[in-house]
Amino acid sequence: MAQFDRQQVAARLDTRQQEIEHRREELHRNGDGLTSELADYDQHPADQGTETFEQELDETTLIILEEEEHRVREAKKALEEGRYGICVDCGHEIPRERLDAIPESVRCVQDQRLYEARLRQRRVGPSPI
Protein backbone atom coordinates (compact mmCIF):
# COMPACT_ATOMS: atom_id res chain seq x y z
CA MET A 1 0.00 0.00 0.00
CA ALA A 2 1.32 3.40 -0.99
CA GLN A 3 2.40 5.65 1.86
CA PHE A 4 0.75 9.03 2.12
CA ASP A 5 -0.40 11.53 4.70
CA ARG A 6 -4.11 10.85 5.05
CA GLN A 7 -4.89 14.19 6.62
CA GLN A 8 -2.96 16.06 4.00
CA VAL A 9 -4.77 14.23 1.22
CA ALA A 10 -8.13 14.88 2.87
CA ALA A 11 -7.31 18.59 3.14
CA ARG A 12 -6.30 18.75 -0.51
CA LEU A 13 -9.52 16.99 -1.56
CA ASP A 14 -11.55 19.48 0.50
CA THR A 15 -9.79 22.33 -1.27
CA ARG A 16 -10.53 20.77 -4.64
CA GLN A 17 -14.20 20.43 -3.74
CA GLN A 18 -14.40 24.06 -2.67
CA GLU A 19 -12.77 25.16 -5.93
CA ILE A 20 -15.27 23.16 -7.93
CA GLU A 21 -18.22 24.56 -5.98
CA HIS A 22 -16.90 28.07 -6.44
CA ARG A 23 -16.51 27.61 -10.18
CA ARG A 24 -19.99 26.17 -10.46
CA GLU A 25 -21.47 29.12 -8.60
CA GLU A 26 -19.71 31.47 -11.02
CA LEU A 27 -21.02 29.51 -13.95
CA HIS A 28 -24.56 29.67 -12.60
CA ARG A 29 -24.25 33.43 -12.22
CA ASN A 30 -23.20 33.70 -15.86
CA GLY A 31 -25.91 31.23 -16.75
CA ASP A 32 -28.57 33.52 -15.31
CA GLY A 33 -27.42 36.30 -17.59
CA LEU A 34 -27.55 33.93 -20.51
CA THR A 35 -31.14 32.95 -19.76
CA SER A 36 -32.35 36.53 -20.00
CA GLU A 37 -30.52 36.90 -23.30
CA LEU A 38 -32.15 33.75 -24.56
CA ALA A 39 -35.52 35.49 -24.20
CA ASP A 40 -34.49 37.77 -27.10
CA TYR A 41 -34.13 34.87 -29.50
CA ASP A 42 -37.27 35.63 -31.48
CA GLN A 43 -36.21 39.22 -32.11
CA HIS A 44 -32.65 38.36 -33.12
CA PRO A 45 -32.61 35.10 -35.04
CA ALA A 46 -29.24 36.02 -36.58
CA ASP A 47 -27.51 35.84 -33.16
CA GLN A 48 -28.76 32.37 -32.46
CA GLY A 49 -25.62 30.59 -33.64
CA THR A 50 -23.37 32.43 -31.18
CA GLU A 51 -25.78 32.07 -28.27
CA THR A 52 -26.16 28.35 -28.83
CA PHE A 53 -22.40 27.95 -28.97
CA GLU A 54 -21.94 29.82 -25.68
CA GLN A 55 -24.67 27.80 -24.03
CA GLU A 56 -23.03 24.57 -25.17
CA LEU A 57 -19.71 25.75 -23.75
CA ASP A 58 -21.35 26.36 -20.37
CA GLU A 59 -23.02 22.99 -20.45
CA THR A 60 -19.74 21.27 -21.27
CA THR A 61 -18.01 23.10 -18.41
CA LEU A 62 -20.81 22.04 -16.07
CA ILE A 63 -20.45 18.42 -17.13
CA ILE A 64 -16.69 18.60 -16.57
CA LEU A 65 -17.20 20.19 -13.13
CA GLU A 66 -19.75 17.57 -12.17
CA GLU A 67 -17.39 14.87 -13.29
CA GLU A 68 -14.57 16.41 -11.22
CA GLU A 69 -16.76 16.72 -8.17
CA HIS A 70 -17.83 13.13 -8.58
CA ARG A 71 -14.16 12.11 -8.66
CA VAL A 72 -13.34 14.13 -5.55
CA ARG A 73 -16.21 12.42 -3.74
CA GLU A 74 -15.00 9.02 -4.95
CA ALA A 75 -11.47 9.78 -3.78
CA LYS A 76 -12.75 10.92 -0.34
CA LYS A 77 -14.76 7.75 0.03
CA ALA A 78 -11.76 5.68 -1.01
CA LEU A 79 -9.65 7.50 1.57
CA GLU A 80 -12.21 6.75 4.31
CA GLU A 81 -12.38 3.10 3.32
CA GLY A 82 -8.62 2.69 2.97
CA ARG A 83 -8.79 2.13 -0.79
CA TYR A 84 -7.18 5.46 -1.68
CA GLY A 85 -4.38 5.21 -4.22
CA ILE A 86 -5.82 2.05 -5.80
CA CYS A 87 -7.22 2.22 -9.34
CA VAL A 88 -10.98 1.54 -9.21
CA ASP A 89 -10.87 -0.17 -12.60
CA CYS A 90 -7.81 -2.46 -12.56
CA GLY A 91 -6.94 -2.54 -8.84
CA HIS A 92 -3.31 -1.54 -9.32
CA GLU A 93 -1.61 1.14 -7.27
CA ILE A 94 -1.84 4.65 -8.71
CA PRO A 95 1.71 6.13 -8.96
CA ARG A 96 2.54 8.47 -6.11
CA GLU A 97 3.52 11.30 -8.49
CA ARG A 98 0.07 11.13 -10.07
CA LEU A 99 -1.64 11.38 -6.68
CA ASP A 100 0.58 14.32 -5.78
CA ALA A 101 -0.35 16.10 -9.01
CA ILE A 102 -4.06 15.15 -8.99
CA PRO A 103 -5.18 14.20 -5.46
CA GLU A 104 -8.64 13.16 -6.67
CA SER A 105 -7.23 10.46 -8.96
CA VAL A 106 -9.17 7.25 -8.57
CA ARG A 107 -7.76 5.61 -11.69
CA CYS A 108 -4.33 4.87 -13.08
CA VAL A 109 -3.28 6.90 -16.13
CA GLN A 110 -4.34 4.28 -18.67
CA ASP A 111 -7.75 3.65 -17.16
CA GLN A 112 -8.40 7.36 -16.73
CA ARG A 113 -7.63 7.84 -20.42
CA LEU A 114 -10.04 5.07 -21.39
CA TYR A 115 -12.66 6.47 -19.05
CA GLU A 116 -12.37 10.00 -20.46
CA ALA A 117 -12.47 8.69 -24.02
CA ARG A 118 -15.75 6.94 -23.19
CA LEU A 119 -17.11 10.11 -21.57
CA ARG A 120 -16.18 12.23 -24.57
CA GLN A 121 -17.85 9.80 -26.93
CA ARG A 122 -21.05 9.96 -24.95
CA ARG A 123 -20.90 13.75 -24.73
CA VAL A 124 -20.09 14.56 -28.35
CA GLY A 125 -22.08 11.79 -29.97
CA PRO A 126 -21.78 10.85 -33.63
CA SER A 127 -19.68 13.07 -35.86
CA PRO A 128 -21.77 15.73 -37.65
CA ILE A 129 -19.97 15.09 -40.94
Ligand SMILES: [Zn+2]
Ligand atom coordinates in the same frame (compact mmCIF):
# COMPACT_ATOMS: atom_id res chain seq x y z
ZN1 LIG B 1 -6.09 1.06 -13.65
